[in-house]
Structure formats: C-alpha cells, structure tokens
Amino acid sequence: MMRIAIIGTGNVAWQFANAFREKHNVEFIYGRNAKKAEQLAQSVEAAFSTSFNQIPRDLDLYLIAISDDQIESVAGQIPEVSGIVAHTSGSVDLTVIPHEKSGVFYPLQTLSKEKVVDWKKVPLCVESQHAESLKALTELGSDLSKNVQQIDSQQRRAIHLAAVFACNFSNHMMANAQELLRESELDFSILKPLIEETVEKALEVGPDNAQTGPAIRGDEKTLEKHQNLLENHARLLEIYNLVSQSIQDTRHE
Amino acid sequence: MMRIAIIGTGNVAWQFANAFREKHNVEFIYGRNAKKAEQLAQSVEAAFSTSFNQIPRDLDLYLIAISDDQIESVAGQIPEVSGIVAHTSGSVDLTVIPHEKSGVFYPLQTLSKEKVVDWKKVPLCVESQHAESLKALTELGSDLSKNVQQIDSQQRRAIHLAAVFACNFSNHMMANAQELLRESELDFSILKPLIEETVEKALEVGPDNAQTGPAIRGDEKTLEKHQNLLENHARLLEIYNLVSQSIQDTRHE
Numbered sequence: 101m102m103r104i105a106i107i108g109t110g111n112v113a114w115q116f117a118n119a120f121r122e123k124h125n126v127e128f129i130y131g132r133n134a135k136k137a138e139q140l141a142q143s144v145e146a147a148f149s150t151s152f153n154q155i156p157r158d159l160d161l162y163l164i165a166i167s168d169d170q171i172e173s174v175a176g177q178i179p180e181v182s183g184i185v186a187h188t189s190g191s192v193d194l195t196v197i198p199h200e201k202s203g204v205f206y207p208l209q210t211l212s213k214e215k216v217v218d219w220k221k222v223p224l225c226v227e228s229q230h231a232e233s234l235k236a237l238t239e240l241g242s243d244l245s246k247n248v249q250q251i252d253s254q255q256r257r258a259i260h261l262a263a264v265f266a267c268n269f270s271n272h273m274m275a276n277a278q279e280l281l282r283e284s285e286l287d288f289s290i291l292k293p294l295i296e297e298t299v300e301k302a303l304e305v306g307p308d309n310a311q312t313g314p315a316i317r318g319d320e321k322t323l324e325k326h327q328n329l330l331e332n333h334a335r336l337l338e339i340y341n342l343v344s345q346s347i348q349d350t351r352h353e
Numbered sequence: 354m355m356r357i358a359i360i361g362t363g364n365v366a367w368q369f370a371n372a373f374r375e376k377h378n379v380e381f382i383y384g385r386n387a388k389k390a391e392q393l394a395q396s397v398e399a400a401f402s403t404s405f406n407q408i409p410r411d412l413d414l415y416l417i418a419i420s421d422d423q424i425e426s427v428a429g430q431i432p433e434v435s436g437i438v439a440h441t442s443g444s445v446d447l448t449v450i451p452h453e454k455s456g457v458f459y460p461l462q463t464l465s466k467e468k469v470v471d472w473k474k475v476p477l478c479v480e481s482q483h484a485e486s487l488k489a490l491t492e493l494g495s496d497l498s499k500n501v502q503q504i505d506s507q508q509r510r511a512i513h514l515a516a517v518f519a520c521n522f523s524n525h526m527m528a529n530a531q532e533l534l535r536e537s538e539l540d541f542s543i544l545k546p547l548i549e550e551t552v553e554k555a556l557e558v559g560p561d562n563a564q565t566g567p568a569i570r571g572d573e574k575t576l577e578k579h580q581n582l583l584e585n586h587a588r589l590l591e592i593y594n595l596v597s598q599s600i601q602d603t604r605h606e
Contacts (some may be wrong), residue, residue: 106456139465139498154441156441167370168572168574168575169572169574169579191575191578208544208546208547209546209547209550210547210550210551210554210565212470215381217553222546222582223543223546247543247546251539254537255537255538255539257578257582258533258534258536258539258582259534259537259539259543259544261452261533261579261582261583262529262530262531262533262534262542263530263547264566264567264579264593265526265527265528265530265533265540265589265592265593266526266527266529266531266544266547266548266551267547267548267551267565267566268564268565268566268567268568268569268600269526269529269592270523270526270527270548270551270552270595271551271555271560271563271564271565271566272564272596272599272600272603273518273519273522273523273526274518274519274523274555274559274560275560275561275564275603276515276518276519276522277515277516277518277519277560278515278519278559278560279603280514280515280518281512281515283511284507284508284511284512285508286378286504286508286511286512286515288559288560289517289556290461290476290500290502290512291461291512291515291519291520293461293462293474293475293476293500293554294461294462294463294516294519294520295519295520295523295555295556296551296552296556297462297463297553298463298519298523298548299523299548301463302524302527302548303393303545303548303549304393306531306541307524307525307527307528307530307531307541308528308531310520310524311524311525311528312520312521312524313517313520313521313524314517314519314521315377315521319421319422321422322421322444322568325444325510326514326517329510329511329514330514335599335602335603336518338595339518339522339595339596340517340518341597342591342592342595343522343525343592345524346529346588346592347521347525349588350525350528350588
C-alpha cells in the first residue's frame with residue numbers, strides 16, 4: 101500500500117486519485133485553486149492545501165498531474181520529500197523533476213472527469229532512473245492496468261507524436277468527411293460502419309497492410325475526379341493531394 | 354423473389370451473389386474469366402458464361418459488380434433485357450448505363466471474399482430514375498440491410514470522397530504513427546486503446562466536437578517540439594504542418 105499525494109485537480113488528477121483509492125491511500129491533494137482542491141480532497145477523503153509548504157514530506161508518491169507547461173515550475177516548488185516525485189505527461193522529460201527519486205507515470209489515454217475509464221486496458225508508461233522507484237511505479241501501474249510498460253523519455257516523445265497522427269489527425273480526417281457530407285445534406289452517421297471496419301482492420305493487420313483506396317491502387321481517374329470535386333475547397337484539396345501523394349510514396353513495392 | 358444475374362466475379366460479386374440467395378434466385382453469372390465465373394456460379398448453383406450473348410434476357414435484375422472504369426464499357430455490351438441493369442459503384446454515374454431501367458445498388462462498405470459481412474449494418478445506397486425500379490432496388494436492399502437510402506449520383510460522389518477522407522486517410526495517419534513508433538522500437542498496438550476511444554467518441558458526438566490535441570488547443574510549445582522531432586522526416590513534417598494548420602483553421606470560434 102502506498103501513501104500518495106496528488107498535485108493537481110484536473111481530469112487526470114481526478115481519475116488517478118479515484119483509481120488509486122482501491123488499493124492505496126490518497127492522503128493529500130495540492131491545488132492552486134482552493135475550491136477545486138477541496139472538491140477532489142473530499143471525494144477521496146484526503147487533506148488538501150494551496151500551499152506547497154503544507155505538503156506532507158513522508159509520503160511514498162507525489163504525482164504531478166497538471167498541464168505540461170506547468171510541470172517544471174511546479175516540480176521546482178515541491179519541497180524535499182522522502183517519496184517518488186512523478187509527473188503524468190506524455191511530452192515532458194523526466195529531467196524537469198529535480199528530486200532524486202523522479203519518475204513518470206503516463207497514462208496513454210484521453211481522460212475526462214465524466215467518463216469512467218477502463219483502467220485494465222490503458223497502457224501505463226513508467227520511467228525512472230532510480231531502480232527502486234521504477235519498481236514501485238511499475239507495481240502501482242499493475243494495480244490498475246494489465247499493460248504497464250517501461251518507456252524512456254525519447255520513446256515517450258515518439259508515442260506522444262504518434263498519438264497525434266493516429267488520433268488527432270484521424271479525427272480531423274473524419275471531420276473533413278463530415279464537412280463534405282454536410283454540403284450534400286448527408287449525415288456523418290452513414291460512414292459509421294465503414295469507419296468501424298477500417299479501424300478494426302488497421303488494428304488487426306496493421307495500418308500499413310490495411311491501406312485501401314484510389315491512392316494506393318494508383319487509380320488516377322478517381323483521383324482526378326476527386327480533385328475536380330474539391331476545386332472550390334482549397335483547404336481540402338491541399339490535404340487530399342498531400343495525403344494521396346504520401347500514401348503513394350509509402351506504398352509497398 | 355427476384356431472378357438475378359451477376360455481372361462480375363470479384364469480391365462484391367461474390368458477397369452479393371451469396372447474400373441474395375437467401376430470398377432470391379441467383380440464376381446467372383457473367384465473367385470475362387471462365388474459371389472464376391464457373392467457381393462463383395458453382396458456389397451459388399447458377400449458370401455462367403463468358404459471352405454477353407448468353408445472358409438470359411428475362412431476369413429481374415442484372416447487377417454489374419466490376420471495377421469502376423470497366424462499368425461503362427460492360428454496360429454497353431449487355432443486351433436489351435426486361436429487368437433492371439444496375440451497378441454497385443460509389444463513384445460512377447447512373448447515366449453510364451444505357452438501359453431504360455438503369456440503377457445503382459452501392460454497398461458503402463469494404464468487402465473481401467474471405468470476411469463475412471454483417472449486411473444488416475451496411476448502408477445500401479440505391480438510385481434509379483425509373484420509379485418501379487427504385488422501389489424494387491429499395492426492397493432488395495431491405496432484404497439485406499436495415500440501412501437502405503435513396504442517394505442520387507451527386508450525393509454518392511460526395512459519400513465516396515468523404516469515405517476516402519474518413520477511412521483511407523485516417524488509415525494513413527495510423528500508418529504514419531506506426532512508422533514513428535517503429536523508429537523507437539515500439540509496437541503500434543500500444544496506441545490501440547487510444548485509437549478505439551478516439552473513434553468511439555467521434556462516432557458518438559461527431560468528429561467536429563471530438564477534436565483534441567495540441568493544434569486545437571493552440572499549444573504552440575508542443576507543436577514546436579513535434580516539428581523539431583520531425584526535422585529529418587520531410588514527408589511527415591509536411592503532413593504535420595498542413596493538418597495542424599487545417600485543424601486550427603476549422604476550430605470553433
């Protein structure tokens with residue numbers, strides 16, 4: 101059982117604070133905003149404060165779950181403590197935490213306060229230069245998830261960037277489709293079965309093996325038809341041409 | 354019960370021929386390749402031929418399930434018949450079929466011979482200028498699917514183009530992610546839960562409402578970090594910049 105402080109009161113802080121409770125003691129919440137800190141503290145029956153000085157020094161883990169660009173400054177204000185000081189970010193280096201037992205505990209999932217998380221499936225990426233801390237973070241991760249991986253800062257950066265392509269950019273491609281359908285007074289839902297099948301296949305055989313469509317087939321006639329349809333959509337035409345070219349460039353020979 | 358001829362022996366021909374059998378009579382298969390035509394004909398207990406002259410004239414439906422750029426030429430060679438002549442393409446106009454009872458019967462799904470199709474969920478887009486034929490195609494569609502929609506050629510073009518964005522381009526974004534992960538010796542499967550959640554959310558609330566990531570947040574620091582990581586990946590950097598810009602351009606004000 102670990103004694104834990106959560107630094108932060110956002111979505112990730114809420115989700116972790118509640119998830120840890122099952123097997124561990126969440127004893128303290130730090131937050132800039134007193135009201136938010138109190139709310140989270142009440143929900144997990146912990147103490148709280150808006151002052152770094154009030155943070156108890158003898159806990160096992162201080163988990164910094166705040167926005168990426170605040171982590172370095174906040175970590176610098178956490179006093180010397182006996183336990184591990186770890187952040188939860190995908191894009192911030194381990195080295196921004198000045199404490200000896202520094203670590204990372206990064207959940208590779210999009211989290212909101214409202215939606216219940218199936219922690220079993222969430223990849224938890226842990227990192228520490230301190231062997232004992234790495235072991236402790238790995239065990240803590242295993243209490244939540246079946247998928248705990250030791251990932252260094254360089255790999256974590258790659259994962260974060262890859263997630264932008266695979267998720268943020270995919271979503272934007274769906275938004276572009278929605279825009280095109282709207283203009284023809286069609287509902288986006290007509291694409292639902294095709295999207296589901298596409299993603300299922302990509303996850304099953306790998307997206308490199310699952311590519312279909314006119315670009316990979318080299319179907320110039322259809323590409324030209326589509327370009328004509330997008331004549332008055334400069335933004336979409338530019339994306340269409342660049343992504344089609346990229347698909348053709350990466351085609352298996 | 355309709356008496357049906359299938360023109361073609363590819364994936365779509367196989368899937369439809371077998372799906373129709375439950376409630377209708379597939380009586381004839383036309384194919385350029387005798388062996389393939391014979392195989393499909395045997396599987397559904399129909400006659401077959403490689404000659405357009407052998408096509409029986411008195412059936413109810415002649416379904417042209419062949420590659421897009423062959424449809425016009427093949428339709429021109431089908432003799433005068435009593436029934437409907439319809440193609441199954443998403444991108445070809447109704448007007449390329451010279452027969453009076455011309456139609457379209459377009460399954461909005463990716464089909465292969467091997468994988469069993471859950472027809473109930475597949476949107477079937479039907480079109481005809483001939484009222485009686487439109488009714489017959491709609492009824493035939495309803496025998497397979499709960500989602501039959503009357504879609505004109507202009508709308509069908511929009512759907513086909515939208516599907517390229519939503520599916521082919523999304524898949525390529527996942528392939529790009531896979532490429533980035535491989536360089537850091539990571540497996541694509543680590544993104545699986547995040548991709549599933551992303552798509553689930555996009556289908557639930559709409560991709561326009563589901564957009565997340567540094568571009569929509571206007572998080573310039575992270576965008577810059579990612580651009581630096583892609584310094585030596587000209588192709589991926591170009592996509593990163595264009596898609597990030599496009600996300601920012603379409604952001605809700």
